[in-house]
Amino acid sequence: xxxxxxxxxxxxxxxxxxxxxxxxxxxxxxxxxxxxxxxxxxxxxxxxxxxxxxxxxxxxxxxxxxxxxxxxxxxxxxxxxxxxxxxxxxxxxxxxxxxxxxxxxxxxxxxxxxxxxxxxxxxxxxxxxxxxxxxxxxxxxxxxxxxxxxxxxxxxxxxxxxxxxxxxxxxxxxxxxxxxxxxxxxxxxxxxxxxxxxxxxxxxxxxxxxxx
Numbered sequence: 001x002x003x004x005x006x007x008x009x010x011x012x013x014x015x016x017x018x019x020x021x022x023x024x025x026x027x028x029x030x031x032x033x034x035x036x037x038x039x040x041x042x043x044x045x046x047x048x049x050x051x052x053x054x055x056x057x058x059x060x061x062x063x064x065x066x067x068x069x070x071x072x073x074x075x076x077x078x079x080x081x082x083x084x085x086x087x088x089x090x091x092x093x094x095x096x097x098x099x100x101x102x103x104x105x106x107x108x109x110x111x112x113x114x115x116x117x118x119x120x121x122x123x124x125x126x127x128x129x130x131x132x133x134x135x136x137x138x139x140x141x142x143x144x145x146x147x148x149x150x151x152x153x154x155x156x157x158x159x160x161x162x163x164x165x166x167x168x169x170x171x172x173x174x175x176x177x178x179x180x181x182x183x184x185x186x187x188x189x190x191x192x193x194x195x196x197x198x199x200x201x202x203x204x205x206x207x208x209x210x211x212x
Contacts, residue, residue, distance in 0.1 A: 018081035022099075025084045031071060031098045033108045039096055040069045045115040048073065048147075050102045050135070051122050055083035061118075062095045068115075073098040073105060102135075109147045116153045117144060124160035136167050145176050148211045153180060156207040164205035177209040 032038055040046060045068045052058040052072040062070045072095060074080055080099045087095055098105045122135050136156070148154065154177070158164040171177055 014077060014081075017085075018078060021081045021084040021088070022077060025088060026080065026097065026099065029084070029087060029095060029097050031096050031105060033105065036071070036096075036105070036109055037113070044069050046071065046113060047116045047118070048109070048114050049118040049120070051119065052079060052083070053121075054079045055086065057118060057120055058083060058095065059086050059090075059092075062092050063090065066094060069094045069096065071096045071098065073100070073102040075100050103140075106143055106147065111146055112149050114148045114152055116155070117148060118155045120155070120157045121159065124158060124163045126160060134163065134166075136170065138170055138173075141170055141174055145174060145211055150211055152211045154207075154209050154211075156209075157204060159204045161203065161205070164207065168205075168207055171207060171209045174209070176211055178212050180208045180210045 029039075037046065047061065047068060048071045049058045049061070050073050052074045053076065055072065055074075058070055058072045061068075072083060074083075074097070077099065080097055083095065083097065086092065119136065124134065144154070154171070156164075156167055156171070158167070172179065
């Protein structure tokens with residue numbers, strides 16, 4: 001597995017209010033590597049969203065499921081600040097944030113502990129010479145599935161057919177996963193990239209595989 005992802009970490013045009021949220025509010029909701037679940041009740045269900053962007057899906061999940069806990073990993077600082085603002089305004093207490101590379105956090109997540117994971121519209125790196133930068137590969141999937149509890153569901157969505165086809169093949173070949181009944185892509189809370197795909201009339205693929 002590569003030791004880093006290629007997500008952009010530096011936000012353009014960071015406002016003073018966003019900087020303040022990152023400095024003063026983020027520490028209250030940050031995941032700690034030495035104990036990623038320290039702010040989560042022992043018996044609570046735990047879900048991970050990798051690359052939550054501006055937080056549309058993450059916030060919807062947390063708002064709709066107040067007794068479940070959601071960890072969002074996103075190196076894009078403006079997205080993290082937007083979620084923090086919504087946490088503050090909506091008084092959400094069931095979101096934790098990892099404002100950095102998921103490949104740093106993943107080894108510290110306890111085995112068989114996640115009840116589900118979401119990877120929605122990750123960067124497809126469409127140019128062939130860049131496709132090795134794609135987040136999902138066999139090694140990454142193996143490590144992620146190891147962190148999921150039996151019965152947990154991995155959700156993946158993309159509007160790039162060759163990426164979706166590649167991920168479908170990888171998930172199908174994973175011995176600890178089985179494909180579950182398909183839902184329509186509109187069952188997802190629409191992220192910025194989902195809305196863009198719909199506006200361009202692109203086909204969206206939603207894959208859902210359960211750990212067995």
